[in-house]
Amino acid sequence: MSEVASDAAAAQAEHLEPVVARLSFLDRFLPLWILAAMALGLVLGRAIPSLNAHLDAVHVTTGTSLPIFVGLLVMMYPVLAKVRYDELGTVTRDRRTLVSSLVINWVIGPLVMFTLAWLMLPDLPAYRTGLIIVGLARCIAMVLIWNDLALGDREAAAVLVALNSLFQVLAFALLGYFYLKVFPGWLGLSTVGLDLSIWRVAETVAIFLGIPLVAGYLTRTVGERRRGREWYESVFIPRIAPFALYGLLYTIVILFALQGHTITSHPADVARIALPLLAYFAIMWFGTFAYGRAIGLPYERTATLSFTAAGNNFELAIAVAIGVFGVTSGEALAGVVGPLIEVPVLVGLVYVSLWARRRYPSAPTAVLASGGAP
Numbered sequence: 617m618s619e620v621a622s623d624a625a626a627a628q629a630e631h632l633e634p635v636v637a638r639l640s641f642l643d644r645f646l647p648l649w650i651l652a653a654m655a656l657g658l659v660l661g662r663a664i665p666s667l668n669a670h671l672d673a674v675h676v677t678t679g680t681s682l683p684i685f686v687g688l689l690v691m692m693y694p695v696l697a698k699v700r701y702d703e704l705g706t707v708t709r710d711r712r713t714l715v716s717s718l719v720i721n722w723v724i725g726p727l728v729m730f731t732l733a734w735l736m737l738p739d740l741p742a743y744r745t746g747l748i749i750v751g752l753a754r755c756i757a758m759v760l761i762w763n764d765l766a767l768g769d770r771e772a773a774a775v776l777v778a779l780n781s782l783f784q785v786l787a788f789a790l791l792g793y794f795y796l797k798v799f800p801g802w803l804g805l806s807t808v809g810l811d812l813s814i815w816r817v818a819e820t821v822a823i824f825l826g827i828p829l830v831a832g833y834l835t836r837t838v839g840e841r842r843r844g845r846e847w848y849e850s851v852f853i854p855r856i857a858p859f860a861l862y863g864l865l866y867t868i869v870i871l872f873a874l875q876g877h878t879i880t881s882h883p884a885d886v887a888r889i890a891l892p893l894l895a896y897f898a899i900m901w902f903g904t905f906a907y908g909r910a911i912g913l914p915y916e917r918t919a920t921l922s923f924t925a926a927g928n929n930f931e932l933a934i935a936v937a938i939g940v941f942g943v944t945s946g947e948a949l950a951g952v953v954g955p956l957i958e959v960p961v962l963v964g965l966v967y968v969s970l971w972a973r974r975r976y977p978s979a980p981t982a983v984l985a986s987g988g989a990p
Contacts, residue, residue: 657872691863696832732892746950755927766969768919789818820939901926915976
């Protein structure tokens with residue numbers, strides 16, 4: 617009993633510590649870093665008019681220059697090296713959480729973003745397409761941070777992140793083609809001017825998700841086998857984790873350097889991209905939290921399900937938008953606005969989640985500790 621009380625006291629102490637203070641220095645000021653990268657990009661674009669020609673000197677894939685290619689891979693690799701792939705074996709322990717996550721992430725989430733994008737950006741097809749791509753890129757990285765801050769179920773989060781990582785490789789191209797070409801046709805919506813090849817999307821996903829996924833899996837497997845999980849997660853991961861942010865900021869600098877004229881000519885476009893994102897986060901998080909409570913999931917699983925549903929893999933969305941439409945496209949710009957909005961919004965939702973936790977029906981401690989179904 618004293619051990620249970622001690623654990624409860626530790627959890628309460630962690631809960632009382634300010635959420636922002638529990639973020640790392642880099643994560644705490646992520647919106648500021650993104651704004652600084654945007655500003656630097658705009659300055660570089662003005663100072664070096666020939667930057668686009670220099671970047672396009674060497675191409676690795678169709679439409680993707682070597683500097684962009686390197687930046688996107690550096691951005692994706694640390695994210696996928698964090699995933700606990702071996703925990704997929706525990707995925708059948710709680711069928712309600714598993715099935716709910718798959719339906720919410722791969723059916724409801726993309727549909728909500730599709731609806732919001734068409735309702736709020738009917739006259740801006742490039743930004744609309746970029747947001748739909750964001751809706752298809754399910755969260756596999758930052759969700760672990762939000763989940764820990766909200767005192768969610770770490771094991772469930774690790775399993776769902778691993779599942780989303782693998783599912784994206786298999787399904788992203790098909791879902792992208794469906795939501796961008798097939799589904800709008802069924803609804804009688806115009807997609808005139810959208811030149812999209814399912815094979816181009818599949819190639820981009822295979823390169824920018826498949827390569828770092830294999831690298832991340834091999835890194836974890838070899839690292840844990842040689843040095844153990846404790847060393848891998850407490851020493852190695854903290855060393856490589858910042859490179860995901862460096863890759864993201866590097867990509868943003870280049871994107872804004874090349875898009876400077878478009879952005880400064882239409883500053884209101886950024887605000888218009890932000891509005892459907894704000895609505896999306898609110899609908900997905902509050903809707904999923906209400907659903908989890910309604911079906912009787914304990915708080916820990918409900919919080920995990922909610923943050924997994926609300927978060928998105930902006931790294932992949934940006935990589936796909938650049939790989940398919942180009943670095944100067946409106947689709948790529950829409951992907952970049954995503955993390956600028958997501959971080960402060962989800963920090964706020966962590967506070968909401970912790971507030972809701974105090975009013976949530978308690979669940980048996982033994983069940984949660986074992987990771988079994990409630």
